Amino acid sequence: MGSECPKLRAFHLLKNRYSLGFIFKRNRAVLHYGPACLSPCGKVPVLHIFGQQPLDVGRCAEAFRELYPDRQSRVVVLSDVVYAHAMGELEQQLCLEYPNIVFSRVVCEDPPGPAPPGEVQQFGRRIPVEAPGGLQDCAMFYVGAEGLALTNFMLTWNHCSFSSFDPTTGCGRRETLNVNRALMRRLHLAVLQHLRELLCRAGKRSYTLAVGKPNPAKLANFLEVDIFVLVACAQNSLLDSSDFYRPVVTPYELELACNPAREWTGNYLTDFRDLLPGACAHVELPPAVPAAEAVPDVSLITGEMRVTCLCDPPAPQLPPSTALACRDQTRALTQISPAASFLEFRSWRGLEQQLGQTPVSKAVQGRRGIAIAYEDERHEQP
Template sequence: RQVALQFPDELLADAVEVAGRMEAATGAEMYVLGDTTYGSCCVDEVAAEHVGAEAVLHYGPACLSPCRKLPVLHIFGQQPLDVGRCTEAFRELYPEQQSCVVVLYDVVYAHAMGELEQQLCSEYPNIIFSRLVYGDPPGPAVHGEEQKFGRQFLVETAGGLQDCAMFYVGAEGLALTSFMLTWNCCPFSSFNPVTGCGRRETLNVNRALMRRLYLVERARDAGVVGILVGTLGVAGYLTVLQHLRELLCRAGKRSYTLAVGKPNPAKLANFLEVDIFVLVACAQNSLLDSSDFYRPVVTPYELELACNPAREWTGNYLTDFRDLLPGACAHIELPPAVPTAEA
């Protein structure tokens, strides 16, 4: 039996001791994945397969994107959370006790959510605590159920999510930005456990969306597109790569598929012929700030907006590329190809 142990950089110092204890307790061979191929939040199936691992133990923060092959056990860790201070911050931000609020949180604070729920549920009858889920749902979603970013919750109000606010427990970062763009109809507040401060989020979602829509126009004008492979483990990545190639071919654009590991300005500056890049990565890492890059970097959803005539901007933003695949909630078929003679 062979098991891969994947640690983020900040926990690698403990890897040898953990591996030794695990081998002594289980009798299985433990392999430490010392350098992840892409983001540390994703399970690195490629490195695990190199050592013939039959399972992966993933330590630390995780995006909870489902894997293609190997069984995965997540050990998030337990960062300290002052539940009393968090409760006070929530009361200050939501003085109206009938408020409908969905509580989201970084996975490293999942251990404290039960206590926080006990503190708040008696005062706020309409509060909704999200649950962490891994993998795809077993059946069709019920009305009002949301399952994105490895979080699941049920909204039973007549107006749905538009009647709700969002409260996030965790530090500012990519996860919060993705939540805010995806659920852009909801006002957001957050509590940072490190500083002990709660606040109303001031990210101008409309401005951020306008910036993303500007990139859609850049993609529409591009002649050559570089498809950046930002994951080799998230389920469906091969299907979306093929979908993007077909999409670009139909739009009359040339494309190159590039596997460059973690993208940075220096790497991408080598491809001067490329007008724009599209990054296929997990939902948490797909929103790359490309302001320092030689060419813009867009998401698969933004490329779809640019190149699929059947897809229109509805106000709903998607960061998970799996939502675009056949059978998914946001899939839209490409229009039939026009024969060359007719064109």
């Protein structure tokens, strides 16, 4: 440290005190401290200093054996960059027991050279592929905490089964949609978009409700909804809807009803991930019907005619003046959203503040006692 320049010495002090990612740039090179995505930089050479977090290699190897009792399992070991320094020791403990185990290597050279034949190079890592079917025939074991790196791996290699070991807790687990929260949010957004498109092509209005765990009391607040579609994990998708005011179905049941290209085969799917594009049970929607050829329908709620195709409606020809200015506010909202027509005829609209309209009164003491004998009540003596 004595021969270093004052700026670099101060930078090392900051790096040792705070576990953050810093960039130190000097004329023709970049010295990068902390976590990195390892994206190649073609113009400026980059030297990565990831840091080293402690890893209990023995406990990690024990968790691996618990997760993969079959010694012939084909497993690829991935790790966060801060644990890459301990992967050599972990490999020595497991390679003799597991002949088909493969350890990925972090590629720090920038720009990275071409991957040798038989290797996969992605996300700054090189993976020797020895399985006949490539990575699809392998399981993935990740050393590191749950985060963006693990989510990125699971989304990219979604045909592989994943497990992980968290060095901070010393626990190993099998990664599924239920336990990986980041992946769950990503896939939930994807299936929501798929269901919205499906309902739009079928001429149905859809609304997204975030209600947590559904129960009859929660869903009874939405009397105008004809049917609810529950987007949840496979184990929580099937509900007994006999107690609910409206039916509660799964995304697969909705697609059976609204996707003309899907036919009932007798097989039932509870995992909505199978319905997404690229999955094993995905069925493409048929071409959209032009609005001019759409079959009219009668709404059972309003009794008015409606068009069953809501996709690509023709642009309304409005006069230069605002056409909604001559109507009251409720009518204007009705033209914009059909949900406003429901609220217009509702007998209960929630609490209204009525600021300035309620007279101010002093606080008075309420009744005291229990329900069968308040103190201000007179009771006859026996």
